[in-house]
Amino acid sequence: MADQAAGIVVDAVNSARAAAEAILQVAQDKAFDNAMDAMDTLRRFIGEPGKILGTMETKHGEVAEQVEVAVRRARDFLAQMMPGATFEGVGRTAPMDYRIDGIDVQSKFINGANSGLKHVLEHMDKYKDFGKDGIYHIPKDQHAQILEVLKGNTGELSDKTVRAIQEKVSQIELVSGKPFSEVVQPSVSTYGEVQLGKVEQTVGNHEQDLKQQNETLKDHIRIEHEASLAEGLKAAGSAAMVGAAVSLTTKVWKKYREGKNMFAGDFSREDWEDVGLSTVKGAAGGAIAGGAIYALTNCAEMAAPFAGAFVSAAKGMRSAEKSGSQRFVKS
Incomplete structure (x- = not known):
């Protein structure tokens, strides 16, 4: 009975772990689907270049925004x-x-780092508080280049371009009152990655x-x-408690049938010691059985009921061997 109870405990532990993993895996699959939906929206946008703002030479500006x-x-x-990130509440x-x-x-995808900084300053001059x-x-490649220049x-x-970049960075910091960085x-894209002939590959x-990543x-x-030593010890501990409870209940019921009611004060010292020893043995047996069944179900891929039966059989064989040895010694 104790081994069966340990099997039930271990089966519950394994089932709970599997259920928890299944829930998280389903949630991750849904997260991936949502991510792909966002990319599908982007694909539909770049699939209709006629609806993108600007000329063929400047459409990459709005493409960069959509990619971002x-x-x-x-x-x-x-x-x-x-x-x-959202376009919600933002006009084109x-x-x-x-x-x-x-x-x-504000996204500025201009050819050349110096020219890009020039457009940033023009925007800051037009919208005084934006910076x-x-x-x-x-573009992230231009941003990296500017940082290297600094x-x-x-x-x-x-030398002329370097001085121009340094001066514009100083102006941006002066107007905004903040560090350039x-x-x-940096955008998620380089300048080249958002060009119409390249963006689909991007x-x-x-x-x-x-x-x-998914x-x-x-x-x-x-x-x-996955099954772990920590969880195995936890399962063994739970099985030990169940084994102790089963042994305690069984022993107390046996005493009751003998006419001794523990709640009526009928137990002698020997009775309490007998019950206590039985409970400790039950806990130890439950822990051993629980640990063994946990190992069998997770390492040997054996179903919990069969693992419980296997442990019981192993115990029976061990008892039989011990009994036979004792008879052999006596003879």
């Missing part, structure tokens, strides 16, 4: 977070292009990254819900 918002939303969905010709976590963002309350996004790593840029931040690359997250969920 879609990719950020997809990443948030995948992480099961409320998406922070408003001072801001989108919002991220409630902050207004104080909002932020600007520029460190003194000018690469192949001419707080006012002007979207595909982002989708592939999302798929890989697989990593699902693997993490699976690993977190």
Whole structure:
């Protein structure tokens, strides 16, 4: 009976773990579907270039905005977070292009870092408080180049271009009252990635990254819900308590049938010692059985009922061997 009870306990532990993993895996699958929906929205947008603002040479500006918002939303969905990027409440010709976590963002995708900074300053001059309350996004490759220039790593840029970049950065900081890196931040895209002839490949690359991230997250969920030593010890502890309870109840019932009621004060010292010893043995047996059944169900992939029967049989064989040895010694 104790082994059967231990089997039930272990089965409950395994079932609870499997159920918890299933719930999290389903939630992650839904998160991935939402992320892909965000990318599908982006694909529909770039699939109709005639509806994109600007000439063929400037349409990449609005494309960059759509990529930024879609990719950020997809990443948030995948992480099961409320998406922070949105076009909601933003007109197509408003001072801001989108919002991220409630902050207004103006996107400037201009060819060349120096030219991009020039457009940032022009926007700041037109909208006096924007640089104080909002932020600007520029291509991430241009942003990285500007930071290198500020460190003194000018690469192949001419001295004139370097000075122009340094001066514009100083002006931006003076007007905004903030460090350049707080006012002007990198986009998720480079300048080349959002061009009409390139953006479909860019979207595909982002989708592939999302798929890989999703697989990593699902693997993490699976690993977190694998059988473990800690859970095995917990199952053994639970089985020990059940074994103790079964032994206690069985022994007390046996005493009761002998005419001794523990609640009526009929137990002698020997009776209490007998009950206590039986309970301790039951706890030890339950712990051993629980640990063994946990190992069999999770390592040997044996169903809990069969594992319980296997443990009981093993105990029976051990008892038989012990009894036979004792008879052999006596003879």
